[in-house]
Amino acid sequence: MAQQEVDERALIEVQDGISIKKDSLFLLNLRFRMQNRLGFITEGGDDLDIAVVDARVRRLRLRFDGFVMSERIRYYIQLSFSKADQDLESGTVPQTIRDAMVYYHVNRRFYLGFGQSKLPGNRQRVISSGNLQLPDRSIANAAYTLDRDFGVFGYWTLPMGPQELQVKGAFTTGDGRGASPSGPGMAYTGRLEWLPLGRFTNSGDYSEGDQEFEPKPKLSVAGTYSFNDRAYRTGGQLGSELYGERDMSTFIVDMVMKYQGWALSSEYFDRRCDDPITTSADGMVRFVRAGTGVNTQLSKLFKSRYELVGRYSHVLPSAQLEGLAPTTEELLLGSSKYLNGHRIKLQTYGGYRWLDRNMDFDRSRNNWTLMFQVEFGI
Numbered sequence: 001m002a003q004q005e006v007d008e009r010a011l012i013e014v015q016d017g018i019s020i021k022k023d024s025l026f027l028l029n030l031r032f033r034m035q036n037r038l039g040f041i042t043e044g045g046d047d048l049d050i051a052v053v054d055a056r057v058r059r060l061r062l063r064f065d066g067f068v069m070s071e072r073i074r075y076y077i078q079l080s081f082s083k084a085d086q087d088l089e090s091g092t093v094p095q096t097i098r099d100a101m102v103y104y105h106v107n108r109r110f111y112l113g114f115g116q117s118k119l120p121g122n123r124q125r126v127i128s129s130g131n132l133q134l135p136d137r138s139i140a141n142a143a144y145t146l147d148r149d150f151g152v153f154g155y156w157t158l159p160m161g162p163q164e165l166q167v168k169g170a171f172t173t174g175d176g177r178g179a180s181p182s183g184p185g186m187a188y189t190g191r192l193e194w195l196p197l198g199r200f201t202n203s204g205d206y207s208e209g210d211q212e213f214e215p216k217p218k219l220s221v222a223g224t225y226s227f228n229d230r231a232y233r234t235g236g237q238l239g240s241e242l243y244g245e246r247d248m249s250t251f252i253v254d255m256v257m258k259y260q261g262w263a264l265s266s267e268y269f270d271r272r273c274d275d276p277i278t279t280s281a282d283g284m285v286r287f288v289r290a291g292t293g294v295n296t297q298l299s300k301l302f303k304s305r306y307e308l309v310g311r312y313s314h315v316l317p318s319a320q321l322e323g324l325a326p327t328t329e330e331l332l333l334g335s336s337k338y339l340n341g342h343r344i345k346l347q348t349y350g351g352y353r354w355l356d357r358n359m360d361f362d363r364s365r366n367n368w369t370l371m372f373q374v375e376f377g378i
Contacts, residue, residue, distance in 0.1 A: 017063075017378050027066035033130050033343070033377025035059040042368040045352065045361030057082045058373070059129060061098070074103040076117070087177070095178045098148065113153035116177060119237070120153070120168035120191040121146030121224050122267050123254045124295065126206065131342045133208040133299055134334045134349050135373040138313040140293030144269035146226055146250060147237040148177045149187060166193035166222075174228040176237035185230025185245065187237070193222040200258065208265070209299050209307055210258040211341060217259040224252040235289050242286050243278035261301040269293040276320050287324055291317040305338040311351075326355040332369075347373045 017031035039054035064077040078099040080086055086094040101115040118126050124137050125145040137145075151172030158165040167190075173179055174187030195205070197219050201212035205220040228236040230245040254267040269292060276288035293316065299309035311332040317325040334349030352359075354366040 019066075024071065026068055028064060029066050031063040031378055033059070033061055033063075033375065035129070035135070035373055035375050037135055037371060037373040039135075039369065039371035039373075045354070045359075045363060045366040045368065048368065051367070054371070056084070058135070059085050061085065072105045074105065076101045076103070093178070097178060101153075109157040109159075111155055113155075114151075116148055116150045117153060118148050119146040119170050119172065119187075119189050119226065120155075121189070121226065121250075122252045122269065123206070123220075123222065123256060123265065124208075124267060127208060128206075128342075130375060130377060131207040133297065133307065133309045133336060133347075134311060134332060135347050135371050138267075138293075138295035138311065139315055139328055139330050139353075140267065140269055140295040140313045143289050143291070143315045144235075144250060144252075144271050144293050145238070146189065146224075147235075149173060149175070149237050150177075150179065151187075162198045164195040164199060166195070167191075168193070174231055174236060176233060182232065183230055183245070185228070185232075187226060187228040187231075189224065189226040191222060191224040193220055195220050204258060205256055207342065208263065208297070209301050209309070209336075210261050210263045211301065211338070212258075213261050213301070214258045215260070217257065219255070219257045221255045222253070224250075224254075226250045231288075234286060239289065240286055242288070243280045243284070246273050246275065246278065246288050248273040248276075248288050248290070261303075263299045263301070264297070266296040267294070272318070276318065277324070285324070287321055289317070289325070290321065291315065291325070301338075307336045307338070309334045309336070309349075326365075327357055329354055329357070329359075342375070343377050345375045347371075347375065 017029045020028045035058040037058050040050050041052040043049045043051045060081045062079045067074045076099055079096055080098050086096055088094055099117050101113050101117045103111055103113045105111040122145055124141050149172035151170055153170045156167040170189040172187045174185055175182055197217055200218045204212050227249045229247055231248055232242055232245050233239045236248055249272050251270040256265040271290050273288040273290045276290045278286050295313040297311045299307055301307040314329040316327050330353045332349045332351030337346045339345060350370045352368055
C-alpha cells in the first residue's frame with residue numbers, strides 16, 4: 001500500500017474512531033477532534049501589557065473515510081465547524097468542506113484521487129494539524145504554503161532496495177477551497193520525496209516529533225514545484241482577491257530526520273512573481289506574497305511522553321515588496337505532554353517575534369507570545 005499523507009489518506013488501517021462495516025462492500029469510519037486554546041500577544045517587546053487574547057475553539061472537525069463496493073474505491077471527507085477553520089476570519093462565505101475526495105487504488109504502489117484536498121506541498125502543511133508539535137504552523141508556512149485545491153491527484157511509490165522514492169502530482173484549479181467557476185488558469189504541482197534510509201515507522205515522516213522512537217536513523221528529503229497560472233488570490237489558493245490576475249511559482253525544499261526520540265525538520269520556500277503588485281481603480285494595493293521563507297524545528301521526546309521543541313522561522317519578502325511587507329522572524333520554545341499520542345495532548349509555547357531584523361525590545365511591533373492548547377479526539 002502506498003505511503004500517504006496522514007491527513008489526506010482515504011484509508012490505510014482502521015484502528016481508531018467508530019467503524020461500520022458490511023463485509024467487503026462498505027466501510028464507514030468516523031472520527032472527531034477539537035483544539036481548545038488560550039493565548040496572549042503583548043503590546044511590545046518591552047511592554048508586556050496584553051494586546052490580543054486568543055481564547056477560542058481553534059479547530060472542530062468531523063472526518064469520514066472508508067470504501068464502497070471495493071477496497072480499491074475509497075473516500076475521504078473532512079468537515080470543519082469553527083470560525084477560523086471555515087475561513088470566516090478573512091472572508092464572508094463559510095468554507096465547511098475541507099476535504100472531499102474519491103480515490104482509486106490501481107495497485108499497492110499507485111493511486112489516483114479526484115476532488116478537494118491538500119496539494120502535495122510543504123511537509124508541515126500536509127501533516128495534519130492534529131499531528132503538530134506546536135499549536136500553530138510556522139509563519140513561513142502561513143506566507144508561502146500551497147494549501148487545498150480542487151482537481152486530480154496522483155501518488156506513486158517506487159521502492160529502490162532499502163530506499164524509497166515517492167512521486168506526487170496534482171492538476172488543479174489553483175483557486176483554493178470552495179472556489180466558484182473561474183477563468184482558464186490552472187495550477188500544476190509536482191513533488192518528489194526520497195527516503196534513503198527506508199520507511200519511517202507508522203508513516204512518521206508525516207507526523208511531527210519522533211513518537212515511535214526510531215531505533216535506526218530515518219531521513220526524508222523532498223522538493224516541490226508548483227506553478228499557478230493566472231491566479232487571482234494573494235497566495236494562490238489562499239488570501240484576498242487581487243485586483244488583477246498574476247502568474248506565480250512556488251519552489252519548496254524540506255527534510256525530516258528522526259532517531260531515538262530526536263526529530264529535526266526544516267523547510268525552505270521561494271515564491272516568485274514577475275509583477276506582484278496589483279492596484280484598484282481607486283488606488284488600493286494588493287500584492288502576491290512573493291519572497292523566501294525558512295522554518296526549522298528541533299525536538300526531543302522522552303520516555304515519559306513529555307517533549308521539548310524549539311522553532312526558528314523567518315519570512316523575507318521579495319525586493320519588489322519593499323515598504324509593503326516587513327521581514328519577520330520568530331523564535332518559539334514549546335513543550336507537549338502526550339496522553340494518547342497526538343490524539344490527546346497538552347501543548348504550550350512561548351516566544352518572541354521581531355520585524356526588519358531588529359530584535360530590540362523597544363522596536364515598534366515586536367512582541368511576545370504565549371499559547372496553551374488542548375487537543376482531544378478519536
